[in-house]
Amino acid sequence: MPIAVILGGGFAGLTIANKLAIKLKKRKEVEIVLIEPADSHLYEPGLLYYPFNDKPLSKLEKPISKILRKNVKHIKQKAIKIDYENKKITLEDGEVIDYNCLVMATGVDLKEERLGLTDKDNVHHFYSAEATLKIREALKNFKGGNIVISPSTVPYKCPPAPIEFAFLLDEYLRRKKIRDKTNIKFLYPLPRPFNIRVVAAKILKLFEKKDIEFEPFFNYDKIDTENKKILSFEGDEASYDLLVIIPPHEGQDIIKDSGLGDKEGFVLTDRETLQVEGQKSIYAVGDCTNIPVSKAGTVAHFAADVIVKNMISKIDNKEPTARYDGKTLCFLVTSSSKSFLLDFSFKKEPRKIGLHSWRIYGIMKKLFQYFYFGGLITGRI
Amino acid sequence: MVDYEISISIDARGSFCPGPMMELIKAIRQSEVGDFVEVLSSDEGSLQDIPAWIAKAKHELIDTVKKADFNRFIVKKTW
Numbered sequence A: 001m002p003i004a005v006i007l008g009g010g011f012a013g014l015t016i017a018n019k020l021a022i023k024l025k026k027r028k029e030v031e032i033v034l035i036e037p038a039d040s041h042l043y044e045p046g047l048l049y050y051p052f053n054d055k056p057l058s059k060l061e062k063p064i065s066k067i068l069r070k071n072v073k074h075i076k077q078k079a080i081k082i083d084y085e086n087k088k089i090t091l092e093d094g095e096v097i098d099y100n101c102l103v104m105a106t107g108v109d110l111k112e113e114r115l116g117l118t119d120k121d122n123v124h125h126f127y128s129a130e131a132t133l134k135i136r137e138a139l140k141n142f143k144g145g146n147i148v149i150s151p152s153t154v155p156y157k158c159p160p161a162p163i164e165f166a167f168l169l170d171e172y173l174r175r176k177k178i179r180d181k182t183n184i185k186f187l188y189p190l191p192r193p194f195n196i197r198v199v200a201a202k203i204l205k206l207f208e209k210k211d212i213e214f215e216p217f218f219n220y221d222k223i224d225t226e227n228k229k230i231l232s233f234e235g236d237e238a239s240y241d242l243l244v245i246i247p248p249h250e251g252q253d254i255i256k257d258s259g260l261g262d263k264e265g266f267v268l269t270d271r272e273t274l275q276v277e278g279q280k281s282i283y284a285v286g287d288c289t290n291i292p293v294s295k296a297g298t299v300a301h302f303a304a305d306v307i308v309k310n311m312i313s314k315i316d317n318k319e320p321t322a323r324y325d326g327k328t329l330c331f332l333v334t335s336s337s338k339s340f341l342l343d344f345s346f347k348k349e350p351r352k353i354g355l356h357s358w359r360i361y362g363i364m365k366k367l368f369q370y371f372y373f374g375g376l377i378t379g380r381i
Numbered sequence B: 001m002v003d004y005e006i007s008i009s010i011d012a013r014g015s016f017c018p019g020p021m022m023e024l025i026k027a028i029r030q031s032e033v034g035d036f037v038e039v040l041s042s043d044e045g046s047l048q049d050i051p052a053w054i055a056k057a058k059h060e061l062i063d064t065v066k067k068a069d070f071n072r073f074i075v076k077k078t079w
């Protein structure tokens, strides 16, 4: 019996599992297996807003059993090794799973331990539920001073997220009436705040308007917690009272241990076929790949259709012909009521879709989580 | 043509901005003061971004060699 295995049940893995389940509904001879240790799925884009409100984070979660289609078998375990020569996956408890076709969707590993911090250091981030609750408390207790925002590595998930955080922080501090007592500094490893020049120019203008200081070419080196300073590899430093640092991103251990990744553990993936380098039966999707596109859910969404088509071709012993063109849709939130939407691909210059109305955005913001759980991740769209 | 004793050579051809620049930063982190690092990049953006980063980080851009479909940057780690 052909077995399609999806390794990792985050946004990308769940979407692919459900899309395959829809397409192969009548093909009982194909078994679809998802390997994912978690019971529930977190809507990560929502994390951006939760440092600034009091809502319970459980609002962003949904059990995987309510997302996954019935014809997908969920193995609730972590996988530790892929033997691609014999098409076998070893699980943490020693069980071995066979596959005919495999999709790697293991996301990224946030290496907070590499920063060597303790809870007392007033250094935070908002890239996990736990961290979001902590930064919320830190912001509640903040009375004014220097807030420094910086990613520690490139690439990191959702390139605009730290920028959006800075915009929402500006608004939050104004609401708290302590904006005049606070400097916001945005330190960035690259020459521009966004890889695409026209978008970067727009962001720089907004930074200026909102009095957010931007410093390019600041590549994180270390944090001096005693003197509350962040130091760069270029020899610069910035003092903070509260530091918001996006933790280092790496690929998962299984990728490194199975010899399928680059030095950082991101899966070596062909950017068009989405096949893993040198592997005809393994595809990769989402944040775990080394493809030069944003680590974002929208990228995974568009890539998922390509992978599903190619997997079905493989199952039917046909040549897989679907190709990913780099399509990315990117929301860029500029305040709690405004945003713009960008649309680009490998060959297409970014186009700004004219979403800059608070009314439309207000509605979209509320609907997006519904759309995410109700449409995207269920494989219907 | 001057030949340098290159201690780390990075072939970032085919990689897109900011890939080549980030690869260079990684190589400089790993090398010793006085070492020469070379990076090959086919991304046009590197022609601006790599020299700008070197100036900011106060290292030395020894040479930029233009080839048919890529550029070769030779950088000396100065501190």
Ligand SMILES: Cc1cc2nc3c(=O)[nH]c(=O)nc-3n(C[C@H](O)[C@H](O)[C@H](O)COP(=O)(O)OP(=O)(O)OC[C@H]3O[C@@H](n4cnc5c(N)ncnc54)[C@H](O)[C@@H]3O)c2cc1C
Pocket: A007, A008, A009, A010, A011, A012, A013, A035, A036, A037, A038, A044, A045, A046, A047, A048, A077, A078, A079, A080, A105, A106, A107, A108, A126, A127, A128, A157, A158, A161, A252, A254, A285, A286, A287, A288, A295, A296, A297, A298, A299, A300, A331
């Ligand atoms: C604050 C924030 C805001 C964001 N905003 C947006 C946005 O507005 N728009 C957008 O498009 N994207 C956004 N993103 C990015 C988006 O959330 C991610 O790109 C998306 O979740 C990636 O999905 P993924 O499935 O590749 O990875 P993940 O969702 O991280 O899933 C990976 C899964 O693999 C599992 N796994 C890992 N290792 C193993 C193993 N060895 N065995 C088995 N399972 C394993 C993990 O348990 C996990 O469930 C945001 C991210 C953050 C943090």
